[in-house]
Amino acid sequence: MPIGEVQPSVRPARVGRTDGAAGAATRRGVARSRRGRGMRSERLAPYVLLAPAVLIIVLLRLYPLLLGVNFSFTGDGERNGVAVGLDNYLELLRDPLFRTALGNVGLLVLLLPVAVAIPGLLATFIYLRVPGHRLYRSVYFFPAVLSPVIVGAIFNLLLAFDGPVNAVLGSVGVGAVDWLGDPDVAMFVVVGVHVWATFGMGLVVFLAGFATLDSALLDAARVDGASLPQVIWHVIVPGLSRTIQFVFVTTMIGMLTSMFGLLYVMTSGGPEGSTYLPEYYIWIQQGQMNRPALASAASTVLFVIMLVVGLLQIKLLKRAAREV
Template identity: 45%
Template sequence: MRNERVVAYLFVLPALGLFLVFRFFPLVAGSVYAFTDWNGIADARWIGLANFRELIFDPVFRDTMRNTAWVILSLPIWVGLPLLLAVFIHLGVPGAPFFRAAYFFPIVLSSIIIGTMFSIIMRFDGSLNQLFILLGLEPVDWLGDQRFALISVVSVAIWAHFGMNVLIFLSGLSAVPPEIIDAARVDGANLWQVIFRIIIPMLRPIVEFVAVITMITVVTSMFGLIYIMTGGGPGTATYMPEFLIWLMQGESNRLGYAAAMSIVLFAFVGCIGVVQIRMMRREWE
């Protein structure tokens, strides 16, 4: 028994080492540097809470968090659309094999490729506006107008992450007993009643999981699209926390200030995730 435990620990050791080196130690180091003035080269100078006080009055940081709040409000779209498509595919609607292949396509593309592709499509003289002109509509500056830039980037991000959520929901639907759905149909339930009164309640844990994971993705994984499509502009219209942290660290050489932003982002994501889980559980109960 003791030898088996030793072997088990040896198998876990590489993963634990990677976690400590690339996750735990950077988190601890970042927590320390958040209280310093450090440019990455000279010795770090301890300044206490000065970085966090600066964050409170930083207009760029406020704009970034406002953009983040708007994006989080779009979370029902990130979760609801993939859920409905997964249900339709599971129920075998016409064209299900096509949708099953189409939704998976964005997963195999990097954010750089997706951002470049949609930058060409959404530029002022791009194919999207050419379609608008053919339909007799006025062209829109999708990436250069503050009213549309964030919506455009978020729409592309939803498309890019759509397939993974569909895949997760399809995995959950495979555990739903088909006898229950058949019994509901025999009792006279229509399609929407089957979806909203039987299937979705049975997928409650999966919905909660996808909602939390998607929220984290929304806040922390849009850097590539923003960098390629808008560069954060126009102005600060498409700034997100991860992009602003990169600017402070990579271009302004303010690693201490960037570390303070990272700590705030970490706490923000954690709090939103906890609140989200509690609200969902209370709603389902």
């Protein structure tokens, strides 16, 4: 290098700082990647948890339901497996026993508010701690653990023409009533026995609903001088609207699908077919008449009835809760 020439200065590279910046960027990228995977996992977690339940419902509920509906459009006997269109449904409409069963369904829908009001009022009294409320809670629930066969046998003895109930009526000058042999009375008796045997479950649900009720509202109503009917109508009913909807729907389903044991033991569908319900009619067609396709059609009609009535009940109850 010539003597007068100035050598250019070379600035050393800052290796450590560059490596540190690159490392920080890498760590930020890894963190973002992990957060992305975590967010995806959180989004997928509900679907993974619900998948077994959905699979069970599809395989054990929806698929058999679709098979039953499809089977209802086929024939019985010599026409077994042959598509018959709406013949089974038309035969149901022509069958007086099935028409009686549908009429009894209408009766159950009319009596449903009573079946819900009984456990609701009893749960209200227990919640307000009437004397002996702990004893009442266990006593009211006890019938719910009894088999329908046992309940039916007990009431067959009590309601026999020469049984204890008619003996008590005779002692006060009232004539004996054929509780299970009179076509105009038998269905009301069976429904009453069913309500007695099952209202304990509704009672438990109402008590669980009361646990979510704001007690400050009740205290405010008492301070304002509200009577018990006013407290029930303006405080308890709006506060338990969701619970009431649930009890209405479950009670309706129970009345339409869980009375077979009582019907079989107490009346066997009699007298004169006056206590037929769709579930009993289905059993007769499937088990005794060997007509599974007709029974499938009746099952489909029962499912549609429960679906329509349940949706209408929920809609009416929501509207009533807004108006209260």
